[in-house]
Amino acid sequence: MRNANSAFRSTRSRSRNRRSGSSDGTERSQTLAKTDRPSGTGYVLDTTWSARKALEEGLFEDAVRTAILLGHDTDTTSAVANGLTGIKYGIDGIPARWLKQLRRVKIVEPLAVRFLASVRAR
Known part of the structure; x- marks a missing residue:
């Protein structure tokens, strides 16, 4: 404490x-x-810098871990970093053991597929 x-x-x-x-x-x-390193405080510039640092990792899981380990405002830093990491690696980059634990996938997945189809159609 x-x-x-x-x-x-x-x-x-x-x-x-x-x-x-x-x-x-x-x-x-x-x-x-x-400071010359990201610290995950939640301020816009620091959040962006921290997310960028997490994106340097080679795997989705490592990027998530890095974002969390920066400490301070981990929910903000992780939300930004992991959203960008998801864009970078796609669904295939998320560890299968994580995907298996998701709840309500049967509800969300069709919505996500429809959303992606509408975005690609534009």
């Missing part, structure tokens, strides 16, 4: 620093540029 609390305080501190930038944005951009 100590790690979670310190991570929360650190994120709140960075958030306050970002909001207190000058009117021309220079101080704010300097604060955002303090």
Whole structure:
């Protein structure tokens, strides 16, 4: 719990620093540029950077794992990263053991197939 609390305080501190930038944005951009690696905080730029880092992985499963292991706002980072990873690898890139665990596939799959057909028809 100590790690979670310190991570929360650190994120709140960075958030306050970002909001207190000058009117021309220079101080704010300097604060955002303090890190040289993705950290999964959920801010748009960091989410994009974190998702891009996850996309560097060679397998769908590794990309998902990387997005989650960045920590902080894992649901936002993972949603973006895994959506892009799905585009990159397609349904065949998702591990079969994951697909077997999906619920309501019989309902969703026909809808997805119809949606793809309508997109391709355009």
